[in-house]
Amino acid sequence: MSDNSVNIESKAEFLEDFYEMLSKEVIIAYRGTFEKSVLGVLAQNIETTIDSDTVLKRKFFKLFLELAQNISDHSVELVKTASDGSSGSGLLIIKHKGENYVFITGNLIENKDLESINKSIEHINSLNRDQLREFKRKQIELSEKGEKNCFGLIQIALISGHHLEIKAIEAGNNQKFLIFSTEISKDK
Amino acid sequence: MDNLEIQAKSGSHFKPSVKLDADTGVCEIEGESYLEESSQFYQPIYDWLVEYTKTKKPLLFNFRLSYVNTSSSKHILYILRLLREYGEQGNDMQTNWYIESGDMDTEEDVEDYMIITGLDIKIIKI
Known part of the structure; x- marks a missing residue:
C-alpha cells in the first residue's frame, strides 16, 4: 500500500513538472505521422496559440x-x-526560447544517409543569404529534373534566417535518430 | 472553352483556390499550396492554360499565393514558363503576384521565379 502511494506520488510529481514545462515553454509537442488530418489540427493550434502579426505567423x-x-x-x-x-x-x-521560437524535429534515418545530410547542412550554413538563394535556384532545377536535391533544407534555412543544427544518435539496426533544430526570431 | 474553378475549403492551408476565366482571360490562384499530390492538382490548370493560349486572347494571371511548398514549386515554374512563352509570341499577357506587405520570404521566392523562368512578374504589395 505504501509502495503504491510512493509510486503515485512520483507519477504526480512527474506529471506536474511535465505539465509546467508544457505550459510555460512548449507550443507544440507531437510524435507520430504528419498526415494532412494531423497537420490540420496542428495548424489550427498554431493559428490560435501564436500571438503575433500575420507575417510572423505565416x-x-x-x-x-x-x-x-x-x-x-x-x-x-x-x-x-x-x-x-x-x-x-x-x-x-x-518552444519558446527568449526572443526566438525554437523548432526541433527528430526522426530515424539510415546510417548511410547521414554523411550527405551533414555535407548539405554544412554547405547551407556556410552560405550568406544571396549565395543561399543562388544555391536554391540550382536545386530547384535539379528537382525539376527529378534529381536528388536539398531544396527543402534550403527553404528551411531561408525561412528561419538561422543556422541549421543536427545531431545524430545511434539507434541500432543501421539507423540513427537525427535531431534537427533551427530558430526564428519573434521580431522577424 | 469552359472556365476552370477549384474551390478550397475556407481556412485551408493545403490547397489553393483557382479561378480561370475563359471569357475574360483573368486567371487567379489564391491561398497556400501545401500539396503532396501536386501533379494531380496542377496538371488540369496547366492543360487549361495550354488550351487557352491557342486562342491568342489577352491573359492576366494573378497569383495570390503566400506559401508554395517544395513539391508545388516545380508546377508553378511550368505555368510561369508557359506564360513567358505566350508573352514572347506577341500576345497580350500580364502576370501579377500579390504579396502581403512585409512578407519578404514570398517576395524573394517570386524574385527567384523571375530569375529562373525569365518571366517579368509584377509584384504588388497589399
Whole structure:
C-alpha cells in the first residue's frame, strides 16, 4: 500500500513538472505521422496559440510545414496512413526560447544517409543569404529534373534566417535518430 | 472553352483556390499550396492554360499565393514558363503576384521565379 502511494506520488510529481514545462515553454509537442488530418489540427493550434502579426505567423507556419514535410518524406519509420499509403513518423517540438521560437524535429534515418545530410547542412550554413538563394535556384532545377536535391533544407534555412543544427544518435539496426533544430526570431 | 474553378475549403492551408476565366482571360490562384499530390492538382490548370493560349486572347494571371511548398514549386515554374512563352509570341499577357506587405520570404521566392523562368512578374504589395 505504501509502495503504491510512493509510486503515485512520483507519477504526480512527474506529471506536474511535465505539465509546467508544457505550459510555460512548449507550443507544440507531437510524435507520430504528419498526415494532412494531423497537420490540420496542428495548424489550427498554431493559428490560435501564436500571438503575433500575420507575417510572423505565416513565417512560423511555413517553417512548421517544411519541417513536417521533411519528416514525412525522409523518416525511415513508416506508418500506414488512413488512405492506405504510408507516411514517415517522427517528433516535432516547437518552444519558446527568449526572443526566438525554437523548432526541433527528430526522426530515424539510415546510417548511410547521414554523411550527405551533414555535407548539405554544412554547405547551407556556410552560405550568406544571396549565395543561399543562388544555391536554391540550382536545386530547384535539379528537382525539376527529378534529381536528388536539398531544396527543402534550403527553404528551411531561408525561412528561419538561422543556422541549421543536427545531431545524430545511434539507434541500432543501421539507423540513427537525427535531431534537427533551427530558430526564428519573434521580431522577424 | 469552359472556365476552370477549384474551390478550397475556407481556412485551408493545403490547397489553393483557382479561378480561370475563359471569357475574360483573368486567371487567379489564391491561398497556400501545401500539396503532396501536386501533379494531380496542377496538371488540369496547366492543360487549361495550354488550351487557352491557342486562342491568342489577352491573359492576366494573378497569383495570390503566400506559401508554395517544395513539391508545388516545380508546377508553378511550368505555368510561369508557359506564360513567358505566350508573352514572347506577341500576345497580350500580364502576370501579377500579390504579396502581403512585409512578407519578404514570398517576395524573394517570386524574385527567384523571375530569375529562373525569365518571366517579368509584377509584384504588388497589399
